[in-house]
Amino acid sequence: MPAAVEFRSVSRHFGPASAPIKAVDGVDLTIAEGAFFAMLGPSGSGKTTCLRLISGFESPTAGEICIFGENVSNTPPHLRNVNTVFQDYALFPHMNVRDNVAYGLMVKGMAKAQRYAKAEEMLALVHLDAYGNRKPGQLSGGQRQRVALARALVNEPKVLLLDEPLGALDLKLREAMQDELKSLQQRLGITFVFVTHDQHEALSMADSLAVFNDGKIAQIGTPAEIYAQPKTRFVADFVGSSNVLPPMLTQSLGGPAKWSSLRPETLHLDPTGALQGIVTSLRYLGSGHRIALTAQGQDIAAILPTGTPLPEPGQEIRLGFTPDALHIMDEA
Amino acid sequence: MTAILPAKSLADRLTTLFWRKPKLLLALLITPPLLWLGVIYLGSLAALLLQSFYSIDEFSGMVVREFTLKTYGELLRPQNYDIILRTLTMSAAVTIGSVILAFPIAYYAARYARGRWKAVFYLGIMLPLWSSYLVKVYAWKLILAKEGIITWAATKTHTNFLLDAALALPGIGGNSLSTSYIGMFLVFTYVWLPFMILPMQASLERVPTSMLEASQDLGATRAQTFRTVIVPLALPGIIAGSIFTFSLTMGDYIIPQIVGNSANFIGMAVYQLQGTAGNTPLAAAFAVIPIVIMLIYLSLAKRAGAFDAL
Amino acid sequence: MTKTHKAATTAALLASLATAITPAFAEMTEVGASEGQVNIVAWPGYIERGETDKAYDWVTKFEAESGCKVNVKTANTSDEMVALMNEGGFDLVTASGDASLRLVAGKRVQAVNTALIPSWSKIDPRLQDAKWFTVDGVHYGTPYLWGPNVLMYNTDVFKEAPKSWNIVFEKMDLPDGKSNEGRVQAYDGPIHIADAAQYLMFHKPELKITSPYELNEDQYKAALDLLREQRKLVSRYWHDAYIQMDDFKNEGVVASGSWPFQVGLLQSEKLPIASTIPEEGATGWADTTMLAADAANPNCAYKWMEHTLNSNLQSDLSVWFGGNPVVPAACTDKSGMQTAEGCTANGLDNFDKIRFWTTPTANCAQGEGACVPYYRWVSDYIGVIGGR
């Protein structure tokens, strides 16, 4: 069974061949059918370009892209059986919600009654059945987002692409939509590929993810793998808020002379702990306290659960951790 | 269902072609207008300019098709130099006059006029644009004539002395308003005024009210707000409008024929030299002046972002 | 449409096609079927179809009889006429003497076969071979009308006719005691230099001007100097007959060189206007209906030329425009509104005293290249009007 999406040494360069801007640089990627796959990275890391390569709005400079085993490198967007939920939703401002949702069916030539029936069905799925006659301008952000979703899903795509789909929503709505998207994906069994710069979103929703940096994939894996075993300083730093320790410090903590990462929540106060430093500040997080300290010239963060006695700023403390919390990275 | 949908129609296949060769679509879109503007229009402009490097034979009056700069030299002859100077002065004066007259209208329409008044202002500015230029010019002739409406009104109000004082001004005065530069200035300003108001209003409308409030909030007086906030923000519109007022004045040959003292303007000179005197090289050389001025003007305007306000 | 009609139309179409393709180098040998229209460039007031005054209409009947619709494009100066003819698209032009030879030299007009114009013999003998349309014995058109450039004046200001052109050339007080500054006009065409030259011919014999159209550098300079003085008096030059009439009505203008046409129209409006030919004499125009080299409608053009020599037309035209018929019989045969007295008033007997407009050329009676050519008249007159 072929993968839903496969990148084979795909590059996308912009600008002159002599001094190209490498938006995507030699990416190999396999996304399994039925996956909820996240592409995570800071802006400009190439994740959105990868999404646009799948939908067809960009063409690879080198390499090839397959969808369900078929090479689509030569297929224009309108003939690819994938659909996109755009970042700004890109709803058609002159059409009402129903016409927006039915658009894909209309251009395929489906009869009016039939396509409207399907559109209503889709609107019901996203809980907007009463909104068919409204114009996009009359909807809230969350509602627009769901219209965009319905409009993409009505075509029964083999892969649904989501470009920062929740970026424009406020926190509460975003969390609700995260759940909704996840359950929708599970119900429909369609492969979801979504792009985000929000590591929480990626970790909580995806069943596997790729971390992008500088046009390349820094690491692919399940959220747990990425979180617990970052391969590079960049991943460790970008995913979660890890303490990235230089080789010298790693060594002084009993590790090899390599870069390592230490998650703040794995640290605890321990008078015999290996990590010694001076507290610089304290911050209340609700679920606990975040303590910033300097150790051997390095800024270190630790999260202490509520109930732990707290040090004062300026106080020298020692922190301990379980040995497997110190994750040694491949990167030298 | 597979990942690739079949191309069902010619339109689908063409779309595929456009997608594969995005330059092709661009070329298809741009070729017809470019053929027209780039080849025919620019080509004929170039052909016109080429003629300015020819000259007129002193004896026969026939055009000599040999490269020379002699014709350009002729532009510097006092009578021709006068024409250029006179035209540019008038164009500049008309532009400045239009800015001053247009500003209150544009500013009021953009900032204060609401609802029905907004429509009144819009119509009030657009309608004169739509009513025949020629009939308006002739109406002005009636207004400005020695025995015309202004004289009539001045007599009725016993303000003849003001009119006489204006006409006695050296250089721009004359026997009557309709044969003086003052009269010509009035007519030019009148006919081109809407071309200044519209872009000015458009750019003033883009100034958010909050910005003016912020300025006042920061303690700026009205005059300071005007000078430091409104004028700079209206500038693209003013420049865009001035492209029209300047260029239209520079090239017009009908108004100087009807109003004024028969002294030549560039537009008239080009028209007469080319059409009636058969001196195409000199006409072409004259034509080069507005072209060069407008090209410089346009490139400066582009830099000032005035094209968006056009 | 009947079959015969159709055939006739086809024939006419083919004929016009043939003439369109073959340049009309050869003279016509016969006048064929009407092409349906004729396009004429004319002076304002020259071709009337009763639109201004129902009594003056010499087009409607012609159109009905010949089947040629007459399309008229008016021009205000000779230069404009030449330009229009250079552009093409016209069959005929009523060219004055300062345009006619330019048109011949420029090959814009073709020779006319006088044998195809039955009324040719009725033309005033003084005009039949006039040098402004006859080159090497070949005729390039049929005479249409001639007349003087008169001095038009306001009778409220001038109780008596002015004796000299000096009222428009030199600063002075007019009979009403006020200065002539801003109250006189001059023609806005380079040919007006000839009027100045003619004035100098009379007042400065030491310049030895023999013809106002043949000026050497010194004579030319003197004429321009006079015109520069005139510039100070003139607040607006007249370019167009109707605008001049407006200026006499609304702008306080009281004297100017003009055409009998304006005088007649202003008088018909009961305005205090009269005209005279002062002691210096007058320049004048003798106009010829010329046939374009590439005329698309030569048959209609020939029909029109014959029509123009009809004494009824000549009679009405000379009254309407204020000129002299080229068919002298029109003055006396009562075929139209003209009378013998009218012709005398228009200067019929002054033919030899009028110096007709001709195009100044470098080669003149004073020698090869001795005279100032016309194109310089054009640019210098622009300078004079501009205040140089």
Add this chain to the structure above:
Amino acid sequence: MRSDPNAAPLSLKIAAIGGLLFLHLPILLIFLYAFTTEERTYAFPPPGVTLKWFAAAWERPDIWQALTLSLQVATAATLLALILGTLISAAMAQARFFGREQISLLIILPIALPGVITGMSLRSAFGLMDIPFSTLTIILGHATFCIVIVYNNAVARFRRLSGGVLEASADLGANAFQTFRYILLPNLGTALLAGGMLAFALSFDEVIVTTFTAGQQATLPIWMLEELIRPRQRPVTNVVAMVVFAATFFPILLAYYLTRNGSETAGAGK
């Protein structure tokens, strides 16, 4: 002094309304002389009032011919300008490419250069290409300077139209033609209509370029020029000017509401 910030200062109000009056008093004069009983000297004030010039204008075939021609020319030129202007604005909105800046300058050139130059150039081009002067050449001349009007309106709308909707359309399976028909055209519609109306107005009143590109045909402005210089029934010109003015009142009002609504829709997304 801190007055209500939403009320205009009196001086501004006076200047603005004074400016509007300056724009309209001469037009009122044109109207007035359409009713005068005295056609020769146009003395002010007119001695009497009559409606006979309306009847006279109605019966003049030359007016109808000129009006018909002007309508034909303006319609054809506007259509041509709409097509060419839309094409070029689509190309300009679509991509950055070599020479883009130069092209935007080129589009503006025919209207930024004085009409006498545009007219003369076109005339010589038609001459060189052996195109006889006809209605067609008038239309081509007018279309040349109308393109920029359409272009300006269309390109502004393109700029406001989020690029995403065109991609969304393709993404949902529409080919380029369907996208044009269902997405682009409805969104550009009012901008094109407004641009088209302005272009129509410009063409309808154009005289300078027309004198160079017309053959024997007279458009309404050319007819007016002839008529004003050589008046037969002078008030008839005023009647025509007045009728044209009145006839354009509603289309302008319509264009105003169309473009206004257009900007409201676009503003709603903010």
